[in-house]
Structures are given as C-alpha cells and as structure tokens.
Amino acid sequence: MTKVKAEPYEFEFTIPRTALVMIDWQRDFVYPGGFGESLGNDTSKLLRAVAPAKKVLEACRAAGMFVIHTREGHRADLSDLPRAKKERGNAPLQIGDMGSMGRLLVRGEYGHGIVDELAPVDGEPVVDKPGKGAFYATDMETILKMRGVEKLVFTGVTTEVCVQTSVREANDRGYDALVLEDCVGSYFPEFQQAALAMIKAQGGIFGWVSDSARFLSALEVARRESAGMASASR
Ligand code: TIU
Numbered sequence: 001m002t003k004v005k006a007e008p009y010e011f012e013f014t015i016p017r018t019a020l021v022m023i024d025w026q027r028d029f030v031y032p033g034g035f036g037e038s039l040g041n042d043t044s045k046l047l048r049a050v051a052p053a054k055k056v057l058e059a060c061r062a063a064g065m066f067v068i069h070t071r072e073g074h075r076a077d078l079s080d081l082p083r084a085k086k087e088r089g090n091a092p093l094q095i096g097d098m099g100s101m102g103r104l105l106v107r108g109e110y111g112h113g114i115v116d117e118l119a120p121v122d123g124e125p126v127v128d129k130p131g132k133g134a135f136y137a138t139d140m141e142t143i144l145k146m147r148g149v150e151k152l153v154f155t156g157v158t159t160e161v162c163v164q165t166s167v168r169e170a171n172d173r174g175y176d177a178l179v180l181e182d183c184v185g186s187y188f189p190e191f192q193q194a195a196l197a198m199i200k201a202q203g204g205i206f207g208w209v210s211d212s213a214r215f216l217s218a219l220e221v222a223r224r225e226s227a228g229m230a231s232a233s234r
Contacts, residue, residue, distance in 0.1 A: 002222035004178065006210035007200045011151075011178045015222050019149045020060040022069040023134065023156025023163050023184075025053070025118045028111040030157065033100030035111070036187065038093040046157050046185035052212040053155040053183040054117050059216055063223045066147050067124045070134045072162060073105045073112045080130045080137075134166040141173060151176045153215065155183035160195035167199060167206050177207035180215055 001012040028034035030046045037043050060067055074081045078096045086094050095104050101111030107128060113119075120126050129138045144152075152175050156163045163184050167177045179199055186192035199206045 002218050002225060004208075004210050004218040005214045006178060006208040008204045008208070011176065011208040011210065013151045013153075013176075013178075013218075013222070015063055015065050015219075015226055017149060018151040018153060019066040019068050019144060019147065020057065021134065021152050021154050021156070021166070022053070022057065022067065022114075022118060022120075023154060023166055024070055024072050024158075025050075025114045025156060026071055026073075026112055027101055027115055028073075028105055030115055031101065031111075033111070035095065035099075035104045036158075038091050038097075038099065038104060039089050040091070041187040043187075045187050045189070049155070049157070049183050049185035050115065050117050052180070056153075056155060056180060056183055056212050056215060057118055059219055060153075061121070063219055065219075066149060067120075068127060068140075068143065069114060069118075069120045069124060070127045070129055070138075070140070070156075070162075070166070071107075071112060071114065072129055072132070073107045074130060076103075076106055076108065078106075132162045132165040133169040134162075135169040135173065144175070149175075152178070154179045157185045159184040159186040160188070160191040161186075164195045164199065164206075171206045178215070179207060179209050180212050181209055182211045 003010040003012050029036040032043050081095055097104055102109030125143055127138050127140050134140045152170050154163055170177045181196055196209050200209045
C-alpha cells in the first residue's frame with residue numbers, strides 16, 4: 001500500500017486496486033453555450049481545474065492505473081429524462097433544447113462530449129449516466145467489480161453536484177474515495193469548500209480530500225514500488 005497525504009488522515013492505495021474516476025468533464029458544463037450556462041452559471045469558474053486534472057490523468061495512464069470517465073446526459077428522444085429534471089431551473093433553455101454546442105445534455109451532441117484536454121483514450125470506459133451520481137442507472141459498479149477496484153480517486157465537475165453525489169454513492173457501496181481538491185470545480189466557491197469539508201468531516205464520513213501535488217508524489221512512489229516488486233520477482 002502507498003500512502004497519500006490527505007485529510008482527515010492518509011489515504012492508502014495500490015495501483016491495481018484503484019481507479020481514477022473522471023466525472024462529467026463535458027463541454028456542456030465547462031464552456032459557455034452549454035447546459036451549465038443555461039442554468040445561469042459562470043462556466044469560467046470550472047476551467048482552473050482542467051490543467052491539474054490533465055496532469056493527474058496523464059500520470060495515472062503512465063502508471064497503468066485504470067481510468068474511467070462519466071458523462072451526464074440523455075437519449076435523443078428524452079425517454080430517460082424525468083419531467084422533474086427537465087423543468088428544474090425554470091431556465092429559458094432546457095435539456096434537449098438546441099444550444100450553441102448542440103442539444104443540451106443529449107448524448108452524441110458536441111456539448112455532451114468530454115473536453116479535448118481530458119478526452120478518453122482506448123481502454124478507458126465511458127459511463128453514460130442519466131442522473132448526478134455515477135452509480136445510479138449505470139453499469140459503473142459492474143465495471144469496477146470486474147477490475148477488482150476497491151479505491152477511487154475523483155476529479156471532475158461539479159464538486160457539490162455530480163462529484164459529491166458519486167462519492168456518496170461510492171461510499172455506500174464500500175469504496176474508499178479520495179477527492180483531489182484542485183482537480184474538481186464548482187460554479188460556487190463556497191459550495192466547493194463546503195462539499196470538500198463535508199466529505200472529510202467526522203473522520204472521513206464519505207472519504208478523503210487531498211490535491212494533485214500530494215497524489216502525484218505518492219503515485220510516483222507506488223510506481224517505483226511496483227517496478228521494484230516486478231524486478232525482484234524475476
Ligand atoms: N449544475 C451543476 O452544477 N452540475 C450538474 O448539473 N451536473 C454535474 O455536476 N455534472
């Protein structure tokens with residue numbers, strides 16, 4: 001086990017039993033003209049998390065860690081869109097309406113896609129989810145089980161909505177979750193702080209919080225340890 005400096009205490013992981021979970025890095029949330037802006041949000045607030053998340057993504061790939069991406073969205077006929085979700089927000093544009101990046105939160109549209117910097121590569125499953133949580137009405141848990149994953153490292157948007165919902169779902173399913181605070185973004189700085197505080201309160205009631213620098217230095221240690229073990233067993 002390798003230890004990551006984190007709050008409320010060190011998070012332990014091994015590369016083979018851990019997955020990097022990239023939550024909803026979609027143009028619809030990160031860029032103007034998408035679903036996030038249609039709800040009245042300033043999308044530029046999410047951009048600062050893209051560069052650190054990219055560093056983590058590239059390091060996890062290089063270390064051979066399993067990477068899984070999620071996208072929030074709906075079928076083109078909106079048959080999986082609850083009325084309550086469609087009407088929520090009382091916004092001029094709703095899910096399924098045409099925006100400048102295509103129909104808002106509809107699968108296959110440009111805005112529904114993941115930003116180029118963090119785009120999935122071959123071998124990285126993409127889980128399409130109709131709700132905020134990564135586990136609700138998806139095969140997320142099946143995929144993690146097939147890989148023998150026990151620990152999850154989270155980046156993504158938005159911190160207090162889809163990231164926090166997914167962390168809570170993961171916690172109830174028996175996973176240890178680590179959230180990297182500079183790799184998650186919110187339209188509301190005060191909610192970012194509150195969501196992270198909630199996760200790590202009460203001895204880590206839902207999980208752990210660290211940052212990209214601390215995680216990357218631990219990942220380097222884990223890489224060296226697993227390389228050492230591989231050469232010792234030869
Ligand atoms: N509105 C908002 O903050 N987020 C979402 O609707 N979805 C995700 O967080 N992905």
